[in-house]
Amino acid sequence: xxxxxxxxxxxxSPSLTAVFLLLVVPVCxxxxxxxWLRAPSGQDIPAFQLGNYAKFFADFFYPSIMLSTIRVAIExxxxxxxxxxxxAYFFYKTESKLKPFLMILVMLPFWxxxxxxxxxxxxxxxDSGLINHVLMKMGFIHEPLAMLYNEGAVIMGLLQxxxxxxxxxIYVSLDGIDKSLTEAAKSLxxxxxxxxxxxxxxxxxxxxxxxxxxxxxxxxxxxLPPMILGGPGNEMIANLIFKRIIGTLDWPFGxxxxxxxxxxxxxxxxxxxxxxxxxxxxxxxxxx
Amino acid sequence: xxxxxxxxxxxxxxxxxxxxxMFAPIIAVxxxxxxxxxxxxxxxxGFSFKWFVKLSHNSSILAAFKNSLILGxxxxxxxxxxxxxxxxxxxxxxxxxxDLINTLLIAPIMIPEVVLGVALLxxxxxxxxxKSFMLLLIGHVVLTLPYVLLIVxxxxxxxxxxxxxxxxxxxxxxxxxxxxxxxxxxxxxIFAGMLFxxxxxxxxxxxxxxxxxxxxxxVPVKIFGMLRNSISPEINALGAVMIVLTVSTPLLAGFIxxxxxxxxxx
Numbered sequence: 001x002x003x004x005x006x007x008x009x010x011x012x013s014p015s016l017t018a019v020f021l022l023l024v025v026p027v028c029x030x031x032x033x034x035x036w037l038r039a040p041s042g043q044d045i046p047a048f049q050l051g052n053y054a055k056f057f058a059d060f061f062y063p064s065i066m067l068s069t070i071r072v073a074i075e076x077x078x079x080x081x082x083x084x085x086x087x088a089y090f091f092y093k094t095e096s097k098l099k100p101f102l103m104i105l106v107m108l109p110f111w112x113x114x115x116x117x118x119x120x121x122x123x124x125x126x127d128s129g130l131i132n133h134v135l136m137k138m139g140f141i142h143e144p145l146a147m148l149y150n151e152g153a154v155i156m157g158l159l160q161x162x163x164x165x166x167x168x169x170i171y172v173s174l175d176g177i178d179k180s181l182t183e184a185a186k187s188l189x190x191x192x193x194x195x196x197x198x199x200x201x202x203x204x205x206x207x208x209x210x211x212x213x214x215x216x217x218x219x220x221x222x223x224l225p226p227m228i229l230g231g232p233g234n235e236m237i238a239n240l241i242f243k244r245i246i247g248t249l250d251w252p253f254g255x256x257x258x259x260x261x262x263x264x265x266x267x268x269x270x271x272x273x274x275x276x277x278x279x280x281x282x283x284x285x286x287x288x
Numbered sequence: 289x290x291x292x293x294x295x296x297x298x299x300x301x302x303x304x305x306x307x308x309x310m311f312a313p314i315i316a317v318x319x320x321x322x323x324x325x326x327x328x329x330x331x332x333x334g335f336s337f338k339w340f341v342k343l344s345h346n347s348s349i350l351a352a353f354k355n356s357l358i359l360g361x362x363x364x365x366x367x368x369x370x371x372x373x374x375x376x377x378x379x380x381x382x383x384x385x386x387d388l389i390n391t392l393l394i395a396p397i398m399i400p401e402v403v404l405g406v407a408l409l410x411x412x413x414x415x416x417x418x419k420s421f422m423l424l425l426i427g428h429v430v431l432t433l434p435y436v437l438l439i440v441x442x443x444x445x446x447x448x449x450x451x452x453x454x455x456x457x458x459x460x461x462x463x464x465x466x467x468x469x470x471x472x473x474x475x476x477x478i479f480a481g482m483l484f485x486x487x488x489x490x491x492x493x494x495x496x497x498x499x500x501x502x503x504x505x506x507v508p509v510k511i512f513g514m515l516r517n518s519i520s521p522e523i524n525a526l527g528a529v530m531i532v533l534t535v536s537t538p539l540l541a542g543f544i545x546x547x548x549x550x551x552x553x554x
Contacts, residue, residue, distance in 0.1 A: 007462075008381035012389065014370035015433060019393055022430045026407035027399070033410060083306055090303040093296075104539075105307065111534045112314060113491035115508045115515075116527040120313035122519045123320055130316055133331060163310065192295065221400020224494060228515060238402040245406055246498065255410065258403050269398065 027262075034256035044251055052256035062240070066260070069236040072151065073219040076158045077212045080166040083159065084211065088170035089200075092177075106164050118157045118228050125153055125229075149231035157225030162218055166211040173207020174200070206276065213272050217265055237261050314531065321528035323521060339525035349526065352510040356490050359421070359506060363428040363489040364482040370429070371436035372478060376470075378437075379444040380452075394434045404431065405498030419501045427499050431492060432485035439484060443477030483541055487534050 034052055037045040056062045091103060109117060124130045125147040132144040147153060177200060185195040223238035237257065244254035324336040343349055377383075378390055396404065408427050412419065447470065455465045471478075493508035500509045507530060514523055 005383070008377035008383045011373035011377035011381075015374035015393055015437075016389065018370060018426075018430060018433065019396070022408060022411075022426055023396060023399075023404070024392075026411035027403065029411050029414065030403065030407045083309075086299055087303040087306050090299050093299075102307075105311075108535060109310065109314075111487055111491075111538055113493065113508050113511075113527075113530050113534065115491075115493045115511050116317060116530055117314065119511070119515060119519060119523065120317045120527070123316040123524070124313050126519070130312070160310065160313065163306075217398060217400070221402050222494065223402060238400065241402050241406060242497075245409070251410060251413075254406060258406050261400060262403055265398075265400065 030255045030258050030262075033252055034259045036252040036255075038250055038252045052253045053260075055253060056256060056260060062257075065235055065240060066237055066264070068234075069220055069238075070264075072155065072158070072236060073216045076155055076162060076219045077215045079155065079159055080162055080215050081208065081212065084163055084166035085170055085208070088167045088174055088207075091167075091171050092174035106167055109160070109164055114161060114224060115228075117160050118224050121153060121156050121160070121229055122148065125156065148229060149234075151230070151234050153229040154225045154234050157229045158219055158222065161222070161225070162215045165214050165218070169211030169214065170204060170207045173204045173210075177203045209272070209276050213269070213276075216268065220261065220265060317524050317527045318531060320521065321525040323524075325521070339521045340529070343522060343525050343529070346522075348505075349507075349510060352505045352507045355421075355504060356506040356508075359424055359428060360486040360490040362425055363432055364486040366425070366429045367432045367436045367485040368440075368478055368482050371433050371481065372440055372474070375437050375440035375444055376466075379441055380449065393437055396430055397434045401431070401492075401494040402498075405495035408495075409498050419499060419504070421504050423499050424496065424504060424506070427495060428485075428489040428492065431495060432488045435484050435488065436481035439481045440474065440477045443474060447473045479541065483538055487537065491530075491534060 033044070035048045035050070037047045037049065037051065039045050087106070091099060096102075122129065126132070127144040127146070127148075129147075131147065132141070135141045136144065181199050181203075182195045185199055186192070190198070220236075221238055223236060223242050226234045226236045226239050227242075238261070241254050241257050241261070244250045244257060319332070321339060322335050322337070323332050324338050325331075325333040374393060378386065404427070408423065408430075409419070412423055417423075451469050451473070452465050455469050456462070460468065490506075491508060492506075493512060496506055496509055497512060500506060505513075507526070511523060511526060514520065514526075
């Protein structure tokens with residue numbers, strides 16, 4: 001009997017060891033390191049002091065980047081929702097034979113490198129990109145419009161990356177709704193719109209909120225779109241971390257910013273889990 | 289009053305527009321890769337394979353490609369080798385702390401990749417180890433493990449426990465049961481998991497930028513380096529190669545497995 005109760009742990013041990021050693025320990029290490037001192041020699045001194053955090057909150061520069069990260073994340077979540085709900089609803093309702101093909105197309109971007117999807121917007125929004133080229137050819141403008149290197153371009157890149165997550169999350173939720181519910185409502189005199197508003201929409205909210213959380217969390221952690229599509233004023237918190245660690249090799253300060261980012265996300269995920277339950281997200285991620 | 293356009297038509301048009309928006313930039317990359325013009329932008333001035341030929345003579349890009357292929361393959365092997373047993377444990381056994389451990393193993397999806405990148409790099413530095421291919425490999429295994437787990441678990445739920453129990457009651461050992469019963473049934477999911485982890489590893493750039501060195505570059509890291517001097521037709525050509533490679537792999541795999549399934553049915 002004893003052997004049997006050991007077996008799952010035996011099967012789990014390689015994964016658990018890997019995740020513990022390569023994830024849990026290093027992440028704890030980041031937190032520890034954030035209290036260390038940076039010596040001019042480059043050798044960091046073990047210490048317990050809040051200097052790195054004080055530096056972050058010393059003036060408005062760093063907190064304002066954090067706030068603009070949150071603002072960009074909220075804008076991205078909102079636009080993902082606006083762009084994603086209707087296609088998800090289309091998948092739920094359609095009886096087209098093309099549905100499996102169209103679903104595969106939505107997932108296709110997952111298979112394309114993030115950096116290529118990001119830089120591809122330069123070909124569309126750049127000075128000699130598709131939009132400017134068409135507009136100038138048609139004679140609407142004579143000078144190219146400056147559409148790159150601003151927050152709009154950054155959000156375009158983020159949307160391109162995150163929209164499939166939103167669509168799939170909403171679709172999984174919609175797909176679980178019993179279609180006879182709306183049939184019943186309509187037979188009782190509801191219009192199509194009323195049936196949607198009173199039944200389908202409320203029942204799809206778990207998927208909507210799971211999608212929003214996922215998009216928000218992933219936006220807060222990306223640095224590629226601001227780096228490639230943004231201008232000097234569009235930095236996000238992840239860009240700061242990258243600059244401090246790779247650029248100036250200020251490990252303690254970089255660790256402190258990483259810790260602040262993690263605390264922000266933990267608060268958001270914890271609050272979400274409290275009210276919605278985190279399981280919904282895994283449901284959508286495992287539909288392949 | 290008669291409605292001119294129904295709501296359903298509007299939904300269809302809207303969905304179509306979202307598709308156009310999603311794919312226009314990607315299609316533009318592929319089209320521009322064939323533009324002989326030296327700035328890699330519109331208008332098209334003909335059709336040539338010039339940039340692909342130039343790429344094939346660039347030894348540092350070829351080295352990055354080789355590196356990416358080896359790294360992706362090894363990541364796929366290791367991630368499935370440790371992920372499949374863990375998935376078995378979650379679906380086939382009951383034990384204390386199951387939910388907590390499941391969450392822990394899926395956690396890398398929810399932790400920002402920047403933080404993962406910093407954490408592992410910091411840890412390696414503290415151990416006074418240099419950045420190496422090994423660092424990239426272990427990092428990518430941690431990154432892709434959750435996806436393998438989710439895919440294999442989802443499939444395992446659908447395989448009835450009774451088959452395994454029947455084999456066991458006829459005297460098969462747990463390992464024999466796995467080899468003869470569970471593994472053949474699970475093979476498509478294991479294959480899917482491997483493909484997925486290969487592609488994630490092959491495409492990853494956020495965390496990889498922290499771990500890569502000049503000697504150990506992957507293709508996305510190489511592209512990132514090339515981007516510093518604005519977009520060039522060579523980048524578009526490299527992008528087109530990557531797109532064709534990573535998109536055709538799952539499509540081909542799906543096609544092949546369907547062919548096999550059909551062959552068995554006859």
